[in-house]
Amino acid sequence: MAYDKPIPVRGTHTEPFWDGARAGRLMLPRCCDCNRVHWYPRHLCPHCHSERIEWIEASGEGTVYSFAVQYGAFGGWSKAVPFVSAYIDLKEGDRMLTVLRGVDPAAPETIRIGAPVRVEFEPADDQTHIPFWRVVED
Amino acid sequence: MPGILYKAAAIVGAAEADEIGFLAEPITSLELHIQAIRNVCGQTGIPISQIDGVFSAGWSTELCEHLGIQPKYIDTTAVGGCSFEMHVHHALAAIHAGIIEVALISHGENGHSARKIGGGGSNYARGAGVQSPAVEMTSAYGLASAPSHYAHAMVRHMHRYGLAREDYAHIAKVTRDWATLNPRAAMFSKEKHPFGGPITVAQVESSRLIAWPLTILHCCMVTDHGGAVLVTSPRVAASVRTRPVWIAGAGESMDHGNMLEMPDFTRTSAARSATAAYTMAGMGPDDMEMAMIYDSFTITAAITAEMLGLARPGEGHRLWKDGHAAPGGRLPINTNGGGLSFTHSGMYGMPLLIEAYRQLSRTAEDGVHGIAGKQTSARTCVVNGTGGSLSTTGTLVLVAED
Numbered sequence: 355m356a357y358d359k360p361i362p363v364r365g366t367h368t369e370p371f372w373d374g375a376r377a378g379r380l381m382l383p384r385c386c387d388c389n390r391v392h393w394y395p396r397h398l399c400p401h402c403h404s405e406r407i408e409w410i411e412a413s414g415e416g417t418v419y420s421f422a423v424q425y426g427a428f429g430g431w432s433k434a435v436p437f438v439s440a441y442i443d444l445k446e447g448d449r450m451l452t453v454l455r456g457v458d459p460a461a462p463e464t465i466r467i468g469a470p471v472r473v474e475f476e477p478a479d480d481q482t483h484i485p486f487w488r489v490v491e492d
Numbered sequence: 493m494p495g496i497l498y499k500a501a502a503i504v505g506a507a508e509a510d511e512i513g514f515l516a517e518p519i520t521s522l523e524l525h526i527q528a529i530r531n532v533c534g535q536t537g538i539p540i541s542q543i544d545g546v547f548s549a550g551w552s553t554e555l556c557e558h559l560g561i562q563p564k565y566i567d568t569t570a571v572g573g574c575s576f577e578m579h580v581h582h583a584l585a586a587i588h589a590g591i592i593e594v595a596l597i598s599h600g601e602n603g604h605s606a607r608k609i610g611g612g613g614s615n616y617a618r619g620a621g622v623q624s625p626a627v628e629m630t631s632a633y634g635l636a637s638a639p640s641h642y643a644h645a646m647v648r649h650m651h652r653y654g655l656a657r658e659d660y661a662h663i664a665k666v667t668r669d670w671a672t673l674n675p676r677a678a679m680f681s682k683e684k685h686p687f688g689g690p691i692t693v694a695q696v697e698s699s700r701l702i703a704w705p706l707t708i709l710h711c712c713m714v715t716d717h718g719g720a721v722l723v724t725s726p727r728v729a730a731s732v733r734t735r736p737v738w739i740a741g742a743g744e745s746m747d748h749g750n751m752l753e754m755p756d757f758t759r760t761s762a763a764r765s766a767t768a769a770y771t772m773a774g775m776g777p778d779d780m781e782m783a784m785i786y787d788s789f790t791i792t793a794a795i796t797a798e799m800l801g802l803a804r805p806g807e808g809h810r811l812w813k814d815g816h817a818a819p820g821g822r823l824p825i826n827t828n829g830g831g832l833s834f835t836h837s838g839m840y841g842m843p844l845l846i847e848a849y850r851q852l853s854r855t856a857e858d859g860v861h862g863i864a865g866k867q868t869s870a871r872t873c874v875v876n877g878t879g880g881s882l883s884t885t886g887t888l889v890l891v892a893e894d
Contacts, residue, residue: 359634360631362631362632363623365625368628394625394626394629394753395629420648420757422644422647423701423703424640424643426703428635432634434634436704439633439634440644441751450752451630451751453633484632
């Protein structure tokens with residue numbers, strides 16, 4: 355079945371992220387001057403304002419910072435409710451929004467803040483593979 | 493100790509559009525603006541032609557054109573629901589600087605009618621073409637409504653402080669109690685709205701899920717609302733027929749636009765905007781005798797009460813649960829019935845201002861805007877608006893005339 359969820363409009367400076375995603379790799383921007391990772395991609399480092407930014411391949415590991423169970427949503431997601439959205443603290447630093455996999459939306463009390471997660475990618479079209487995060491065993 | 497700008501500028505009037513709430517006949521945002529402006533000028537006796545500064549969330553050029561005025565100060569700050577608290581901050585500065593004497597702050601938003609005829613409140617557009625990288629990296633996941641975002645803050649706050657959802661449900665229950673004292677509130681009574689009248693904590697908890705843990709009664713409504721306030725110099729304030737309410741302190745701040753960038757989901761920039769407002773006022777949270785707090789969701793009110801220093805971190809909800817915020821309590825909060833039960837058109841900062849003015853000018857019970865028990869004895873009020881996804885905040889410290 356064709357991918358029926360929203361597909362992001364690609365920006366002008368995020369190609370390394372989407373190229374990486376297509377190859378199953380999580381790419382993150384890191385500042386060459388202060389060495390800190392940031393997310394989302396910037397034109398300058400939000401920590402030290404350097405414009406020297408490189409892309410690194412991340413571990414694809416993180417933990418659940420917070421989550422919610424969505425009973426209404428937009429686009430194709432409206433047919434997928436309820437689903438669990440979550441913010442993921444990345445191992446390399448900073449945070450990413452996702453739809454969380456490997457959890458039961460009907461039992462939010464079983465979802466644990468701090469639970470370890472791993473990234474996976476789902477092809478939306480030839481160019482765009484969307485990152486999702488899945489709860490994994492400790 | 494009086495603050496550095498005490499009696500530099502006053503709110504001298506506050507009025508709503510003729511009808512607010514769930515309007516049967518669709519109305520435009522512009523019409524809601526104009527009705528409120530006409531009403532506040534009628535209330536104060538200040539003619540529209542005397543307005544020399546105009547402040548709105550994106551509407552200022554259209555309003556000035558419509559009113560046929562050419563003001564000396566034009567501010568169209570649109571940063572969500574707290575824009576109007578920031579407008580007061582900016583008007584205070586402009587008046588104190590001697591640039592203007594009569595500032596109009598106006599709001600019109602047909603959140604309810606827009607479903608039939610289109611429209612909305614914030615008349616500003618983001619840049620066309622390629623969107624921001626924050627949107628690019630979050631748009632895949634289907635979240636676009638306010639509750640879908642705020643629910644994440646509630647879960648983190650519950651986790652950090654070991655709270656249950658029911659703890660926050662008391663906020664909705666107590667706020668509804670206030671609404672039953674306000675005939676203008678959308679949820680005033682069963683006669684006014686099928687879901688109106690008093691509610692219980694159990695009802696809040698068992699209502700329909702919107703975004704777990706938020707049930708619908710943890711969420712504000714989406715209604716039609718227009719409102720306007722006039723802020724003037726002391727000279728003008730002395731000449732009008734209404735009572736002044738003095739702007740003792742004002743502050744504004746922000747953390748982020750997109751919630752992706754919110755550093756700590758249990759804190760907002762109200763900690764900073766409130767510090768600025770209290771410092772300017774030479775007062776602190778213990779001096780506040782009531783509060784008007786943007787309650788887009790119960791969690792918004794709980795966190796904000798903590799940021800304003802009215803409760804310790806993790807204990808904001810106790811102000812409602814223990815009855816302090818309720819009618820007759822020691823610290824009345826959201827005495828109009830709040831965004832939860834009074835009205836909420838999308839941006840709720842204006843109703844906060846109007847109710848704070850009414851309470852401190854002793855007009856909260858004039859037969860139109862309240863019935864016995866709604867008027868409090870408070871002489872000081874902290875007002876806090878929150879915009880976006882717990883993104884932006886504006887705080888005011890208001891003081892009644894001696």
